[in-house]
Amino acid sequence: MLETRTGTSLLGELAKAGIPADSSPRRRAEYAYDASNYRVEPLAVVFPRTVEDVVAAVAACRETGTPLISRGGGTSMAGNAVGPGLVLDFSRHMDRIGAVDEAAGTVDVEPGVVLAALSREVERITDGRQTFAPDPSSKNRATVGGAIGNDACGNHSVRYGRTSDHVSEIDLVTSDGVRLTATETGLRATDPSDHQSAARAADLSASLRQLAQENLGALRRELGQIPRQVSGYHLENLLPEKRFNVARAVVGSEGTWAVVVGARMKLVPKPASALLVCLGYEDVVDAARDIPTILEFSPAAVEGTDEAIVATMRHRRGPDSVLGLPEGRAWLFVDLDGDDAASVRAQAERLVARLRENGRLVDGQPVPDPTERASLWRVREDGAGLSSRLASGGESWPGWEDSAVAPERLADYLADLRELLAEHELTGVMYGHFGAGCMHIRITYDLRTEEGREVFRKFTRRAAELVVRHGGSLSGEHGDGRARSELLPLMYSQEVMAAFARCRGLWDPAGLLNPGSMTDPDPIDSHLALEGVPEREWRTSFDLRPAASTAQTPSPHTDPWVHAVQGCIGVGRCRADGGGVMCPSYRATRDEKDSTRGRARVLQEMVRGARTVEEGWKSEEVREVLDLCLACKACSTDCPAGVDMATYKSEFFDHYYRGRVRPLSHFSLGWLPRWLKVTGRLPGLVNAVLATPLGKVAAAAGGLTTKRALPRFAGAGEWRREVDDAGIRPAGAVRPVGGADGADSVVLFVDTFTRGFRPEVAGAAARVLAGAGEAVECSADACCGLTWISTGQLGTAKRLLSQAAEELDDGTDRPIVVVEPSCAAALRKDLPELVPTDQAKRVAARVRSFAAHVADRVATGWEPAPAKPVPEQAVLQTHCHEYSVFGAAAQRSALKAAGVREVVDANGCCGVAGNFGFEAQHYDVSMQVAENALAPALRATGRDVAVLTDGFSCARQVDQLDSSRPGLHLAQILDPGTAGPPQLPTSQTAMSESPTKEAEELL
Template sequence: MGTPLLRELAEAGVPAEASQRRRSEYSYDASNYRVEPIAVAFPRTVGDVVAAVTACRSTGTPLIARGGGTSMAGNAVGPGLVLDFSRHMNRVLGIDEGSGMADVEPGVVLATLTRDVERQTGRRCTFAPDPSSKNRATVGGAIGNDACGNHSVRYGRTSDHVAEIDVVTADGARLTATETGLRATDPDDSFSAARAAALAESLAQLAHEHLGALRLELGRIPRQVSGYHLENLLPEKRFNIARALVGSEGTWAVVVGARMKFVPKPASALLVCLGYDDVVEAARDIPTILEFNPAAVEGTDEAIVETMRHRRGPDSVLGLPEGRAWLFVDLDGDDSAAVYAQADRLLARLAEDGRLVQGRAAADPAERASLWRVREDGAGLSSRLASGGESWPGWEDSAVAPERLADYLADLRELLAEHELTGVMYGHFGAGCMHIRITYELRTDEGRAVFRAFTRRAAQLVVQHGGSLSGEHGDGRARSELLPLMYSPEVMDAFARSRRLWDPEGILNPGSVTDPDPLDGSLALAGVPEREWRTSFDLRPSPGGTDAWVHAVQGCIGVGRCRSDSGGVMCPSYRATRDERDSTRGRARVLQDMVRGARSVEDGWRSEDVRDALDLCLSCKACATDCPAGVDMATYKSEFFDHYYRGRVRPLSHFSLGWLPRWLKLTGRLPRLVNAVMATPLGKALAAAGGLTTRRALPRFAGAAEWRREIADAGVCAAGQADAEDSVVLFVDTFTRGFRPEVAGAAARVLAGAENAVECSADACCGLTWISTGQLGTARRLLSHAAEVLDDGTDRPIVVVEPSCAAALHKDLPELVDTDQARRVAARVRSFAAHIAERVSGGWAPSPAQPVPEQAVLQAHCHEYSVFGAAAQRTALEAAGVRDVVDATGCCGVAGNFGFEKDHFDVSMQVAENALGPALRTTRDAAVLTDGFSCARQVDQLEPSRPGMHLAQVLDPGTAPRRRPTPTTRDLLTKEAEELL
């Protein structure tokens, strides 16, 4: 480590990194800003934090505390040392139901704390603050910003749920802020005890000197988060330093622990969804709705709903009433009948008032989850809309009194129109807090001038309505410059004095709250040099003439859903390693620095930093669906690898696995001999020579004619059926032909039972293995040929057995081959499961020849999940009579070539433990559904005695699902010799 700071950290044993790649990952949060740090440290203990603070003080280095990095105001970036608490200091230390408190470290995720409280108390209690980012935001970040959440109408802000906060001050004192004062965390620490006494006395004196201003200007509305919460130092607030410290955005001290309060959880809850013509009409009903004592009143507009359906399919939003703007009202209580009666009264009252278009109670849990996800993904969904436009934060967090919300929104829309901007609106309507994503053009000088002018005018407007610049996310770099518009010079002076009392040298999170950086400084989209980035993938639309590659990689806005540990599939590598570098967001940030030309990343397509960042990406494609902003890291990885390896020696696995379809043509001629050899030590040596792991069993290679025999045995496929009513094309892909030919026969029989005619095709390859290894020239040629073969002049469905091949033909084909023929074919492609689900929804019922299992573990292939949806296989299984379907939601870990590569085997097995491994261990007698060949291989690795089955085998109307016995090496050699002779 070269700098004095890094040397001191190393001597103190504080884990820290200063590579360009690591600094790129932490140069951004979820805001518009980019500030590159000197280094990033990952403290494991409070002692590490004290050592880091000491090193920063002695070297004059700024220090920025960071949790989940989801700040939308730029509170979690800075020019010095970033402390990431989420990686190690992330434990719930204790839960005491008697006192109603949990003892936590700052890096614990809010949803984790909630889950632990509910488990320990038998769901009698819960942790209340629930921002939309709750499954990746941390307690420390919530304390820093005074985060609220969807249920803040009932439960208020984080400051309402804090009992004590442990901090380390800039001079190294360890203090505990309480509801009545300040003390040394360790009573025997004389330095900290003296510091606590002096600081408490100074804060009390400050409050006494500004009694009138603090009473008149602070704490006026429910969501007044802007500035410091100095009103809590007033005598009538009992000198509550813990609450005063909440919302200080890491500028007073570094939070290292807290005692958080939890609350009783109602026994019954009901979501009522209300449809309106627009958000202003919806806001006018807020005072009426609040009369019914709701726990939450959230809102969203039609642009977000349309984007959700565009990105995740029409079934992604269930139970939405008519309208173009919606309110989600949560009613709760101990008596479900009373809650339902209350919902009826609310709907009747709103109907009488005349603004409601339609309303309904969403009693079904699936509908409720679907509707809440629309609201919770609002930040990402609104950033890249179905219309192709972009929107950005900057004025996403203003708040007024709830009764003034409608008038404020009406005036704000006029202000947007005046500046020729559009605002996508969603937020906490019941608390008067709006999140608005706005169509700024932050890439040009003219657009940034509009951004500054509008933001200043918007600040003046919200103040005119008696509101707050920030209602939840804090001021940070986005709004601190504007605080003098909201507060008097006296209060601004009190803010500055209070900060100096805590941090006299000003090393903690500089640029926020007092002495702020300009709101249009350090913008991430500014200063990106113009350069032509030629790509093989069609990455349009590219608004405003922005280069498509730049536009694509800048799609990550940092909301951080890829860092969650539950729900969805992304990001499997992050869930395995818990390291920011292995998240979709971390990779995207390195790519964003690549197009900026930041230091070593300036090598562009030749960047080693980018190559390293992409190394553990499994190309699962889950981010393309799960990421609210639609970041498709699998595509970006393929594109980058295609450029990076031009003129370079590729890894051996890019030939052994990337060229797999070519090798299968050879192995298909002598399958028994190949299988016999691969079962010997020589086979392991050959695998190792090809860059493959020797710790994973290789699959059995099938003969070239086996799949044809299976189809012939099925007796249902025939050529020349183009004019047959309800006919389909069964595409038998390379993986099925080469490894699972028996599935082809089963699929043909199932389709024959669901259709009038089935025609088989196998004269093409989707190019998947070349795509995943970034050999896009070959992939394009193969896909062009596939389009020619499959474009038969009809619109018959093309049903593909292997879901990853179906995804390649449906999504990658039109992005790599820019022809009408390619688009026609892609539109016809279905995965087998998706097609069967369509038939089931049309009234067809499968009739398997063998009894279906009572329970099945469902391992949906990631590409199936991403491109065709997650529900198709479950729909088919339930239609067949499988009563209990256990979803192993998550990537299996093999993911095509990834899990077979020598350097990735360990991570592959770690990924399997996210969901698949535990699901297999808890369902010993269940069948395992693995439509994906990769998934089947992982199941074989985890439990060789319980092979994975394809959906076609479960539904097969003709024969029982078959798995060939594995012959001995002697048998194979003998048989092969006989055939050769």
């Protein structure tokens, strides 16, 4: 039984109140971190569903003397979402949006509401007339409660200010158990009939008024001096001229005064027209010097980034991931808005002309294209993750990432700060809210060594002194937390610091709420997550060493496995409510353990050898968090820090199951290429048996679900006949066909899935390539080992990949075009990591997915010529591995070139993901994942709309969801030689079809 310091069981008190609490080692590992440098292991985690649950949890903490920490999306970079007691995670259940009062311009919300979801819902209800303004870069996973906690701002704070500018009332639960509502003019009992709360409201109001009266001069002189003065408590709002605005004073108190359980937030009108202007500069200081001129044009946003972040985005997500940038090495994104597009465009032209007169602008241009605009904003919004591990090498960390000064002093401050960085031999990656004078600067500290931590401490103190000399704030957005609270006396007088401490005591006399920050803080270098990780060798099959040409291990003693799993810095994009593909299991379950971040945090505890996760490769906690990982690889692209959980899962399972009995599906599905050699000899008999009740028995015996339709197995020679019909000899034929003399030559790799299940796609692919004027040679004598990789059987996978490299390394640089995208991804990415030889690297560099290769041909002017009319509309289900390794745009560009007029992006994982969706224990989650994007896209379109599924697993899910329109491979749509409509083999269920004669004879 977990015991608190009083000797009374916290869990016992919670159980008596009927509040479920999770104190498992795995759960405590997940919640020991936020997005900061800090790690503090909690006692337990509660996911409250109602205000009554919160009241009961607070009572249990009060009874046992247990600290309590409020948490939303867990994206705090200052360490104010971790603590040593009970964590209340509001994001899972208390996320309801209440009434929207358009006339009053307010909306009722619970604390777990995601900011982006709130904005969308308000815009939907008001037909786009109003919106919720605060939009920090983490808006698609950060919550209202968290925004209230640290007074979050966002990209458009130049126009709309901070969260404190948008709060009307806040409902609170205090540590002594009363329910209060903070308003713009005072404090009242949430329930007027609750006499205890009413009395507490009156007493607290009187005490707060007295505190303000006794400190009038100091509060007026020191607080509220610049737009982004977030550090400390906002006690200036208690002054008479502020009308005793307790609601605004509560904002930014970082959960140290009371627990936020609801709020009424203010809405703003949404502009009718907006235009992004992108400005290029030689460096960030030059850009900052133009801020006063830009502010004269009343922009809604002035954001900035530098070349290091842009280069990393392109390195990680491809050259097309950043569009619309003018010349320069640092850029400002200026959002202008107004009543009509013409006036906004004219304003943009005047702005660029004026900046050219200043003489610092390298180049500038409006960005009207929505795709380019979205790509630029994503660069800015992913800045924290992208800067953590740059393409140029090394790591950077928060700690001094959001200081702020008056906008007119920003350039001088940045110039001085660069000198300070150089003095300490540090590099700062700079981006942020230039228009508001708030800079996000991630710095190359070495927090793994004692010497590096000493540099961190000395530099941070010097930086605090510097920003104060410039009249600025230690924090301009993220709050003080564990990162800066110790340094507040450098910014504020003893009088103000005493007022802070006194105010906190009035609200929380027992000192239970979020200890370690604001007043009586822990040192900034205590509880650092990278401290105390033992040095040891973790032998891995994957080569996880950073590429020598692009990065370096931060310390010569840091093991590559440790370095890899520590890549997660907690920004939480894997918890985003939309956009991208990751993390499909989290979107289905809303459980932190099923997010990429949750998994990474447990892996980080594993390499610490912490008592939460201490069994290394045999850790049950790690196996549990990896269980619902679909190995979709999307995190390797969508995660700004490049976390590749599919690889980590494969590596861990390889070790975990050594000497243990594996799940049956690891043999039935993991060994699928071997079984296909058997089924290929008797396909008719196998298919007939699977159409009988014996099919269900066979599926169950192999650990497979009996709820999913089973595919038709192809004969061993079917794919050969297909490519022969296309005029191409398989198996390494040296006779190139289909191209004229001197035409480009390609190797068409017919993978195991295509040979075993979709042989007709091989022929279609061969005809498309030949029709593109390419000499085509076919190869089908190798296996990429994908099924062994995904089930963590890496010895076999390495052997098969070595054989594939030997087979495909023919001394040329011809593209190797792979029909199945998951196999293409395995050859492109997994091959050089599992077989780190020059031969493997040569082969991997030549590999293309079919869609990516076709898109390249389209880009050079080739126009597809399908034999039959292409559909006017298509639902596009991009395979996750295609998306992560080759990009998301290939199929769309090919379909457009072929004449498909409207492409509906399913834009998410289908839910099958290789073996995952076929495994009995994962079927339900698989279907939940389909509801993220694919299933709604199918329901929203008619049966005459084609469905593009290059991935075999995606095709299986489409067939499961809507068997009336089978998923098609891009090659089938583009096929120049197909006489009839392209068809996929009919799937079979073991439950519905009658036994054939062949099956009856067998029975």
